Amino acid sequence: MSGLLTIGEVARRSGVAASALRFYDDRGLIRSERAGSGHRRYPRAVLRRIAFIVFAQRIGLTLEEIGQELARLPPDRVPTGREWSCLSRTWTSRIDQRIAELERLRVGLTACIGCGCLSLERCQLSNPGDRAARLGPGPRYWVGDRPPRDALD
Amino acid sequence: MSGLLTIGEVARRSGVAASALRFYDDRGLIRSERAGSGHRRYPRAVLRRIAFIVFAQRIGLTLEEIGQELARLPPDRVPTGREWSCLSRTWTSRIDQRIAELERLRVGLTACIGCGCLSLERCQLSNPGDRAARLGPGPRYWVGDRPPRDALD
């Protein structure tokens, strides 16, 4: 046992498909050495890195964002408490925001839609602090964006 | 004012782009009549239906699922309390599951990753009750699926 893992071993141990690992490799989210044969060889530490990626994805970060976080952390060292707590704070608040939204939705589910009043006018599921919850095009009034004045139904 | 709305009016009032409304229309999520000109005309009730769709999307349902829910509800009547509470229960439990997952992730964020122990072996972020959280391919050990016996790092 060389201490280096093949892509197949990493896939089996992490639960992430080999094709996905190659994809991450191409995007620079994980780094591999190459055996003489051209085959990828991963240090065991890659498993922790992959766990980090999967974890972050479940929180809701895109691979793009995850890449940025990973770039900010030390590449081959365990992060210090200080480094970690910074990242941790950001993510925690992101989690908390999403939980808050879900809780608002749950309230709306019984209190607003149930009674047939699901309307922009009477329901205040919207929350001014939540503007950034979703960027880009798409429906956003319900998640915090203000509807134009004539939107009331 | 005829009581019927054009697609542009619906778009403005709902905050959902006209192109998205046509898309929903094609998929049968909303229904329109047609003016003699061929232009879509929507009854005001469509706004409630759209609100329902947007709401459900934020909870995390796909349009496919939303279509099924809508099909089960009465097409042109406000649902009865019984009808509603059935749907509401399902969605509430879905929300609760997701919140529970996020809370586990938050704990993991400070307790497990922070201390450098982010490993399949020592961290028990996994939760046996959460198997169905994500179907299909993709990494799942961290969200509840059991890793194979040799996966420990």
Added chain:
DNA sequence: CTACAAGCTCAAGTGAACTTGAAGTCAAGG
């Protein structure tokens, strides 16, 4: 009557996160 905004259809494009397939290479067992 003429602009021009708003609507129509249909096909194709987008972006995220991968997966699949083709065509070829490498390592180990019999």
Added chain:
DNA sequence: CCTTGACTTCAAGTTCACTTGAGCTTGTAG
């Protein structure tokens, strides 16, 4: 030596939820 399985690259395909664009028609204000 031959087969089998694991690996390689690269291009193309997949799903979801839309958006964009082309080319055409309708409705309305001046």
